[in-house]
Amino acid sequence: MVYRFVWILILGLSLSTGHANEAGSEYLGNEGVMVSHGKWKVLFDTFYLDGMNLYALVAPQTRAQLMAGERPYDGVDAIFVSHIHDDHFNASETLAYLRSQPDVSLFAPKQVVDALSQSINSDDPLTERMVGFELRPGDAAQSISRGGILVEAVNIPHAGGERMAQISNLAFRVTLGKWPTVLHLGDAGVDGAYFESLQPHWDARLTDIAFPPYWFFLQEEGHKVLSQKIQALQTIGIHVPASAAGNGASWRQKARGDLYTDPGERRNIPYRNKKTP
Ligand SMILES: [Zn+2]
Numbered sequence: 001m002v003y004r005f006v007w008i009l010i011l012g013l014s015l016s017t018g019h020a021n022e023a024g025s026e027y028l029g030n031e032g033v034m035v036s037h038g039k040w041k042v043l044f045d046t047f048y049l050d051g052m053n054l055y056a057l058v059a060p061q062t063r064a065q066l067m068a069g070e071r072p073y074d075g076v077d078a079i080f081v082s083h084i085h086d087d088h089f090n091a092s093e094t095l096a097y098l099r100s101q102p103d104v105s106l107f108a109p110k111q112v113v114d115a116l117s118q119s120i121n122s123d124d125p126l127t128e129r130m131v132g133f134e135l136r137p138g139d140a141a142q143s144i145s146r147g148g149i150l151v152e153a154v155n156i157p158h159a160g161g162e163r164m165a166q167i168s169n170l171a172f173r174v175t176l177g178k179w180p181t182v183l184h185l186g187d188a189g190v191d192g193a194y195f196e197s198l199q200p201h202w203d204a205r206l207t208d209i210a211f212p213p214y215w216f217f218l219q220e221e222g223h224k225v226l227s228q229k230i231q232a233l234q235t236i237g238i239h240v241p242a243s244a245a246g247n248g249a250s251w252r253q254k255a256r257g258d259l260y261t262d263p264g265e266r267r268n269i270p271y272r273n274k275k276t277p
């Protein structure tokens with residue numbers, strides 16, 4: 001009888017703390033976001049230094065905490081770079097971070113890894129922590145699993161058409177343990193037919209949270225890609241001009257969707273219930 005009571009007590013405790021390990025995302029600036037769940041933490045497009053006079057930079061204090069590995073930016077497992085543009089990536093900043101945080105892996109297009117490799121010796125142990133994906137538009141997804149994190153990448157052509165054809169822009173879909181699955185689209189262009197050609201990829205895994213550039217919200221085709229192709233449970237637009245800071249509500253209303261506008265903003269990632277397909 002006592003044992004049964006203890007068992008019920010333990011069951012009750014585990015049910016009540018079942019959501020204590022909440023997953024969430026934090027906006028750092030431009031397309032920089034951190035996603036965390038329990039012991040897992042990953043960063044997307046965080047180590048850049050150029051806002052092109054239009055986009056928010058990572059706040060100086062946040063940047064210092066990141067570099068020092070201070071809470072809440074401690075224990076990061078992996079960083080992702082969508083593409084080589086200066087408002088997403090800076091080689092020396094990225095190398096400085098990888099040197100200061102010896103347990104962090106980097107996942108990026110080969111174009112980005114090549115740029116980083118120019119500044120380091122080929123026998124530098126750092127090279128073992130850098131994974132470069134060579135993916136062209138239309139290529140099947142490539143995936144790799146490291147330390148309980150599943151990384152799946154596809155190439156999605158950069159917005160701007162032919163002018164941007166030389167830029168390798170990757171959409172990383174990252175699963176932290178069993179949950180959640182996060183999709184970062186970099187500077188993907190809105191092309192319904194292209195997203196449709198990747199439908200088996202979108203259908204292969206449920207996305208809990210997608211981060212598209214905010215221009216997806218400015219046209220009907222973008223809304224359709226998000227709601228009919230990607231079908232994430234939660235979608236937050238990024239790459240919003242810095243001038244939107246403090247004005248998030250009206251930007252979100254105009255966009256007819258959720259956006260990150262103010263660095264430091266956070267959202268919880270809703271827990272999948274059993275009815276979720
Ligand atoms: Zn770009």
Ligand SMILES: [Zn+2]
Nearest residue numbers: 085087088187
């Ligand atoms: Zn950009």
